[in-house]
Amino acid sequence: MRKKLSQIETEENTFEVSISYSDIKFDKNNIGEIIGYSDGKMPIHFEDMINKIIAKFPEKCEIHAGYKLLDLQYLPNKIDGLFIGNHFFKMENIVTGQLKKANKAAIFLCTIGDEMELWGQELSQKGDSVLAYLVDIVASYAVESATDILHNYIGETVKEFGWNITNRYSPGYCNWLVNEQQKLFSLLPKNFCNITLTDSSLMMPIKSISGIIGVGRNVKFSIYFCDKCNANDCTHRKYLLSKTK
Amino acid sequence: MNEIIESIGLCIEKGKVNKASSYPIDMQGKDGADEITKSALIQNIGPDEILKTCNDAMQRIGEKFGRNEVFVPELLMAAKAMTTVMEHLKPFFQAGSIKTKGKFIIGTVAGDLHNIGKNLVSMVVEGNGWEVIDLGVDVKKEKFIKAIEENPNSFVGLSALLTTTMENMANTVKEIKAEYPSITVIVGGAPLSAESAKKMGADAYAANPQEAVLFLNEKIAS
Structure with missing residues (x-):
């Protein structure tokens, strides 16, 4: 049974959730699927490398996760996006279609820190491109898994009020422009979860995920959401697909 | 001579960098791209010929990648073996006896x-x-x-x-x-x-x- 996580309220409606490296369960078959190997057919050499990376993960990660609950409004006369807090977020129907029935938005951030990224860069510089690549894959898997844990936790927390949650949506995906990150971050406390934005709206540490989860009585989580999109090489889609196999 | 040239190509395609490399498992303990290239140059095999076999091998692995027969790790191993060969060929590039394509x-x-x-x-x-x-x-x-x-x-x-x-x-x-x-x-x-x-x-x-x-x-x- 998964251990119960805890949260602390740092500001009004803003929570930091404590997630530990031991909460992340690495599944090598799923990681193999993300790379492209189906049915556990990853060459043993690469599997050994992944084992070594996973063994080092506890000393290479610093997980921070949190969210803020804000009012969400969808106006039928302004269908090209949503109002969250005091900002209008421009989104396509692929996102608004799922979020428009929500009453609230959980703006979330999650990171595993920068140590895995730095390790990968160091390996690349030393010419060990394969290990560097696998470190990147494991790190991406870890941050997605940590975000899954946060996502589920938010779901469990709001369930107490009779609310449901939607899938999560991130700037940069589902045709939601990456520069909308600036608005998203402006709704959160400065350096929330130790994550900052670059001028080009990218998060630092790199292995971080930001986004929105719709919350409300009339919303639902959709397992087959990615079927609506044609971005076959999307990293989030690959992660979700690996989980369904 | 053909045999040694083919061996270099095979090492690249399979990502066998050097003898010490444990990858791939079926070539463990055998010479890799490093040792065979060194030996080829000692035997006066032309660097342009070595370069051509490398290019052909990279093309083969690239095609396999395009057909989803191999994935990023295999491609990176091949590139690593190729880089090892290129280190040996560097003096010939610098001397102008072989040229980059651009x-x-x-x-x-x-x-x-x-x-x-x-x-x-x-x-x-x-x-x-x-x-x-x-x-x-x-x-x-x-x-x-x-x-x-x-x-x-x-x-x-x-x-x-x-x-x-x-x-x-x-x-x-x-x-x-x-x-x-x-x-x-x-x-x-x-x-x-x-x-x-x-x-x-x-x-x-x-x-x-x-x-x-x-x-x-x-x-x-x-």
Whole structure:
């Protein structure tokens, strides 16, 4: 049974959730699927490398996760996006279609820190491109898994009020422009979860995920959401697909 | 002589870097690209011949990658074996007895930090005999322009993974073409297609590293 996580309220409606490296369960078959190997057919050499990376993960990660609950409004006369807090977020129907029935938005951030990224860069510089690549894959898997844990936790927390949650949506995906990150971050406390934005709206540490989860009585989580999109090489889609196999 | 040349090709295709390398499992304890290339040069096998077998091997592994028969780790191992051979051939490049096919400037466009696809293209293109100038990730258009200015007659490759950075890519293509209309620009990355590449004014779209190589090779042959 998964251990119960805890949260602390740092500001009004803003929570930091404590997630530990031991909460992340690495599944090598799923990681193999993300790379492209189906049915556990990853060459043993690469599997050994992944084992070594996973063994080092506890000393290479610093997980921070949190969210803020804000009012969400969808106006039928302004269908090209949503109002969250005091900002209008421009989104396509692929996102608004799922979020428009929500009453609230959980703006979330999650990171595993920068140590895995730095390790990968160091390996690349030393010419060990394969290990560097696998470190990147494991790190991406870890941050997605940590975000899954946060996502589920938010779901469990709001369930107490009779609310449901939607899938999560991130700037940069589902045709939601990456520069909308600036608005998203402006709704959160400065350096929330130790994550900052670059001028080009990218998060630092790199292995971080930001986004929105719709919350409300009339919303639902959709397992087959990615079927609506044609971005076959999307990293989030690959992660979700690996989980369904 | 054919045997030694074929062995170099096999080492590259299978990613056998050197004798100490435990990869691939069926070649453990055997000489790798490093030892065999050294031996080939001692036997006076021409560096151009070694380079050709390397290019052919990289083409074969690139084709397998395009058919999903192998994945990124195998391609990277092959590129690593290729790099080992290139180290031995470096003095011949410097002396001018063998020449690179040209210069290829590559980078991931501004707003995007994904480097795996870009690195793969870099390695495969380099493995096919090109000099690669890698500008890194989150590269602003001004940096591409400066690199072109410093390396006239080069070819340019732009990479992106995020659907939302295609706008930056389109702007970069536009700026490059405005300053250097004759420069050839190839684009690639998950959110792109031949149609979107054409729309943004790029000369070509490469779905995988091998397609980039084929396009570049055709371009210099024409």
